[in-house]
Amino acid sequence: MDEHEPSVDGPAEATTAAGDRDPDGPRWGLGDVLTGWGVSLVASTVAVLAWVNLSSLPQEIPGVGFDIGYALARGDLGLAAEIYRTAFDFDFTTRAMILQVPLWLGLIGVPVVAAWRKGTSLRVDFGLSQRARDVPIGLAIGVACQVGVVLFYNAISWLVDPEEVAEPAREVVASAADPVGLVVLVAVVGFGAPFAEELFYRGLTMRALCKRGMTAGWSIVLTAMFFAIAHLQSLQFPALVAVGVVFGVLAHRTGRLGPAIWAHVGFNLTTVAVLSGLVPVAG
Numbered sequence: 001m002d003e004h005e006p007s008v009d010g011p012a013e014a015t016t017a018a019g020d021r022d023p024d025g026p027r028w029g030l031g032d033v034l035t036g037w038g039v040s041l042v043a044s045t046v047a048v049l050a051w052v053n054l055s056s057l058p059q060e061i062p063g064v065g066f067d068i069g070y071a072l073a074r075g076d077l078g079l080a081a082e083i084y085r086t087a088f089d090f091d092f093t094t095r096a097m098i099l100q101v102p103l104w105l106g107l108i109g110v111p112v113v114a115a116w117r118k119g120t121s122l123r124v125d126f127g128l129s130q131r132a133r134d135v136p137i138g139l140a141i142g143v144a145c146q147v148g149v150v151l152f153y154n155a156i157s158w159l160v161d162p163e164e165v166a167e168p169a170r171e172v173v174a175s176a177a178d179p180v181g182l183v184v185l186v187a188v189v190g191f192g193a194p195f196a197e198e199l200f201y202r203g204l205t206m207r208a209l210c211k212r213g214m215t216a217g218w219s220i221v222l223t224a225m226f227f228a229i230a231h232l233q234s235l236q237f238p239a240l241v242a243v244g245v246v247f248g249v250l251a252h253r254t255g256r257l258g259p260a261i262w263a264h265v266g267f268n269l270t271t272v273a274v275l276s277g278l279v280p281v282a283g
Contacts, residue, residue, distance in 0.1 A: 025211075038106065131256075134261075197264065201247075209222060220245055250263055
């Protein structure tokens with residue numbers, strides 16, 4: 001690890017205006033994690049309900065608005081999104097603006113505010129920095145992780161149908177049916193989501209757990225589980241935990257988020273490239 005880059009085992013202490021170390025350290029923590037997740041859920045819920053209420057589709061398809069509201073009231077965001085996708089055939093650009101981008105208000109916004117008001121900076125508090133070598137190394141690890149996930153599900157095809165596992169991703173890629181949609185897909189899934197999720201999970205969440213005295217190993221595993229649960233995809237849960245652990249190890253060993261972000265980019269873009277036909281796959 002680089003000498004001047006903080007490890008998740010010991011988040012850098014906040015500095016005063018004069019440059020002296022604040023003995024109390026940064027004041028962000030698990031409360032900010034819960035706030036960030038809550039803001040994301042509320043923002044997404046408001047976006048869904050606003051779109052349903054402002055569009056003409058609820059009148060054309062009676063009961064959809066009620067069904068979505070009922071699912072959200074139960075706390076089942078996955079069911080609400082599924083009802084939404086099933087009832088309305090819309091392009092990925094619309095889907096991203098309604099279902100994905102609002103999440104970033106919490107995943108990005110809360111760490112930014114936490115570092116600004118309770119810490120020092122995103123780089124010092126959460127390791128938001130990178131080096132040139134992080135790009136090729138991270139991308140290679142991300143692609144390898146995706147290949148490993150495919151091999152894993154193929155190996156247990158007697159238990160879980162790999163086609164069923166890939167269906168949510170295939171549906172998302174299929175919704176980007178035009179060049180604009182494909183560009184938005186790459187921007188949101190390939191780059192936006194990795195940045196937002198790594199800042200929140202491997203940056204804020206993992207370091208907040210360590211700040212409470214948890215060992216690096218447990219903080220990596222629990223953060224990976226939180227990351228997997230947040231995706232609301234039961235069949236993909238083991239794979240998401242595994243790649244979350246890889247991303248966590250990268251962030252912990254280097255003390256910065258650059259490698260984890262680029263590994264996440266490589267993981268997501270491999271899926272987009274294969275399912276969109278940009279990269280042909282034999283067989």
